[in-house]
Amino acid sequence: MAPTISLQNFILSTTFLLLFFTTPSFSQQSFRPKALVAKVSKDTSTLQYLTYLSQRTPLVPISLVFDVGGQFLWVDCESNYVSSTYRPARCRSAQCSLAKASGCGDCFSSPRPGCNNNTCGVSPDNTVTHTATGGKLAEDVVSIQSTDGSNPGRNVTVSRFLFSCAPSFLLQGLANGVSGMAGLGRTRISLPSQFASAFSFRRKFAICLSSSKNGVVFFGDGPYVFLPGKQFSSFTYTPLILNPVSTASASSQGEPSSEYFIGVKSIRIGENVTVWVNSTLLSINQETGFGGTKISTVNPYTVLEYSIFKALTETFTREAAARNITSVGAVAPFEACFSRENILSTRLGASVPTIELVLQNENTVWRIFGANSMIQVSDDVLCLAFVNGGENPRTSIVIGGYQLEDNLLQFDLATSRLGFSSTLLGRQTTCANFNFTSNA
Numbered sequence: 001m002a003p004t005i006s007l008q009n010f011i012l013s014t015t016f017l018l019l020f021f022t023t024p025s026f027s028q029q030s031f032r033p034k035a036l037v038a039k040v041s042k043d044t045s046t047l048q049y050l051t052y053l054s055q056r057t058p059l060v061p062i063s064l065v066f067d068v069g070g071q072f073l074w075v076d077c078e079s080n081y082v083s084s085t086y087r088p089a090r091c092r093s094a095q096c097s098l099a100k101a102s103g104c105g106d107c108f109s110s111p112r113p114g115c116n117n118n119t120c121g122v123s124p125d126n127t128v129t130h131t132a133t134g135g136k137l138a139e140d141v142v143s144i145q146s147t148d149g150s151n152p153g154r155n156v157t158v159s160r161f162l163f164s165c166a167p168s169f170l171l172q173g174l175a176n177g178v179s180g181m182a183g184l185g186r187t188r189i190s191l192p193s194q195f196a197s198a199f200s201f202r203r204k205f206a207i208c209l210s211s212s213k214n215g216v217v218f219f220g221d222g223p224y225v226f227l228p229g230k231q232f233s234s235f236t237y238t239p240l241i242l243n244p245v246s247t248a249s250a251s252s253q254g255e256p257s258s259e260y261f262i263g264v265k266s267i268r269i270g271e272n273v274t275v276w277v278n279s280t281l282l283s284i285n286q287e288t289g290f291g292g293t294k295i296s297t298v299n300p301y302t303v304l305e306y307s308i309f310k311a312l313t314e315t316f317t318r319e320a321a322a323r324n325i326t327s328v329g330a331v332a333p334f335e336a337c338f339s340r341e342n343i344l345s346t347r348l349g350a351s352v353p354t355i356e357l358v359l360q361n362e363n364t365v366w367r368i369f370g371a372n373s374m375i376q377v378s379d380d381v382l383c384l385a386f387v388n389g390g391e392n393p394r395t396s397i398v399i400g401g402y403q404l405e406d407n408l409l410q411f412d413l414a415t416s417r418l419g420f421s422s423t424l425l426g427r428q429t430t431c432a433n434f435n436f437t438s439n440a
Contacts, residue, residue, distance in 0.1 A: 033146030033156055033199055035220030039436060040066050040209060042401075043175040047300035048128065049209055049401060050175060051182050051217060054143040055161075056083035062179040066217070067127050068207060068297045068411075069259030070183025071248060072099070072190055073142075074124035074135060077114030077165035085159070088116035089137035095162055096120035099189045101137050102252055113138065114165030123250040124166040126181065127298045129173035132250035135164040144195070147218065150225040151435050158198045162189045184217075184411075185258030186242070192413060195219040203413035208424070208431035209297070209405045216434040224408060226424065226433040232408055235419025238262050238359040238366075240411070245289025247394060257289065260411060262418055264293040264397060267312060268356040268365075269319045275311050281396040291396050293357075295409070295418075299400035301333075301375075303389040308396060309335075312355070316384060319353040334375070334383035343374075343382060348425050350374040350382055367422050372403045406431050 040051045049066040055075070060083075062075065075081070089095040091104035101120035109115055114136050124135040142161035146153040166180060174181070184191050184205060192205040201220040208224075209215040218224055223233035243257035264282055267275040284292035304312060313336040317327055326339040344351040349371025357366040375385040385402050408431070410419035424430055 031146075031154070031156065033153065033201075033220070035147050035149060035201065035218050035222075036144050036156070036195055036199070037147035037152055037219075037434070038144055038217050040207065040215040040217050041213075042209070042211060042215075046128075046175045047401070048175045049215070049297050050178060053182070054155075055140055055163075056081070057085040057141050059141065059143050063175075063177055064180050064182040065128065065174050065178055066297050067181050067183050067185075068295060069185045069247075069257075070127060070181055070190070071125065071185050071187050071258045072122070072183045073161070073163040073180065074166045074170070074183070075163055075180035076168050076171055077112075077136075077138075078168040081113040081165070083113065083140055086113050086138060086140045087160070088119040089139060089162070091118050091120050093120070095139065096137060099137050099162060100187075100252075100255075105136075107136075114167075122164045123248070124164045124170060124180075125249045126170050126173060127249070130249045131170065131172075132248065133167060133170055135166045138163060138165055144219075149218070149223050149231075156199070158194065161194055161198075183258070186240075186256070186260065186413065187258050190258070192219055192411070196413075204410060205413075206408060206410040206419075207297070207404070208408045208434070209401055210430065210432040211402075211405050213432035214434075214436060215405075215431040216436075222410070225435075226429040226431070227435055228429070228433075230424070230427050230429040230433075232421060235408075235410055235421055236364060236366075237417045237419050238364055240416045240418050241284065241292065242416070243284050243289050243292065243294075244286055247289065247294075259294045259296070260418065261292050261294045261395075263360055264357050265360065266358045267308075268358060269312075269315050269353045271354075271356070273315060273319060275308075275315045277308050277311060281305055281308060290392075290394055293397040293399065294395050295399050295404070297401050297404070299398050300402060301385050301387045301400040302403045303387045303393070303398040303400060305389050305393055305396040306391045309386065309388045312386065313384060316353060316355070323353070325352065328381055331377045331381060331383055333387050334377070334385065335388060336384040336386075337377065338374075338382050338384075340376075340380050340382055346370065347428075348423060352382075366420060368403055369423055369425075371423060371425055372405060372407070375402065 107115035241261040348369040355368040408421040
């Protein structure tokens with residue numbers, strides 16, 4: 001006669017087995033990081049900012065061009081993409097809906113990452129060269145370090161992180177060795193949105209770019225701490241403005257921009273001299289999406305519409321002359337250059353007139369000191385690090401990477417506002433001073 005097992009013993013045995021096999025996984029997943037952190041470095045040859053993640057199974061460290069306004073993560077899948085956890089996003093799936101993927105297609109060669117039947121498509125965009133192409137939506141493992149705001153902590157993983165596969169040619173124009181681009185823009189599948197969803201923290205992130213050493217990007221709330229013990233938990237805030245028209249290289253009708261726009265109302269040199277600007281250029285045309293001011297990490301320097309550039313450089317040069325600072329010939333790509341002879345060096349950079357971006361009111365001002373306004377092009381010459389964007393550009397003011405360096409910026413996607421610190425040099429620290437060398 002076969003032995004019998006009581007229902008109670010069966011339940012106890014089954015429960016024990018379930019606990020035995022699931023406890024390691026549960027233990028790993030029970031850790032909920034407060035925030036995440038990754039390095040951001042500057043490639044000296046291209047002036048592009050790069051960030052670093054690990055992806056795939058087994059994990060592979062990858063470098064990516066850091067695009068604060070990019071739509072999502074895209075990766076070259078044609079060159080040695082090998083992963084046992086790669087999964088295509090099937091047509092009409094929840095993943096495709098989240099990504100607002102357009103179209104559904106097949107692939108007419110043998111299945112591989114980036115080539116699968118019944119897979120929805122998106123448009124990965126090289127925002128440096130303004131080139132977009134068709135790509136397949138997929139998901140795979142991504143790993144990143146956690147942080148308590150002061151130090152890096154243990155690595156955590158997202159097992160089904162959405163990204164787009166792209167062909168190898170889309171890497172043209174990007175820094176050597178990168179695998180793609182990391183998009184942190186205003187979409188549901190950008191890095192900040194997916195990390196916030198995976199670990200149940202607020203949709204916030206903060207960036208702090210450095211000119212020479214490793215800067216940092218935080219995903220999640222602060223406080224953010226830089227050596228020697230400088231803590232940042234409060235900022236000056238300004239609203240983030242939604243551009244209703246996409247600024248991507250390829251987009252669907254009615255798709256808004258994923259980039260971050262702010263409202264500059266006027267520009268001053270010093271506290272008292274206002275630069276004359278056609279005010280219509282400072283607002284976004286709701287039909288065309290032209291105009292306004294955006295923040296960019298793929299533009300190395302701030303780019304200004306021609307009339308704004310002309311007015312700013314002329315006013316700045318006049319105010320500099322009042323300090324006995326002598327103009328010299330242009331040094332491409334800069335047009336306003338000066339002899340170093342009468343320019344003193346200070347903790348905040350070259351002692352030149354401050355450029356002030358006046359935001360929603362006269363008391364909300366983004367001040368650009370010499371460290372972010374002037375660039376040394378030779379032993380004897382400094383230039384104003386602003387570039388002429390020509391007439392009728394899509395965006396009137398593009399605040400570029402050089403002007404962002406050693407400034408801590410917090411993007412709060414939930415409340416749609418930007419927090420900014422002004423230069424950290426005034427607080428006797430820099431963006432290179434996050435303590436990456438210590439593990440929590």
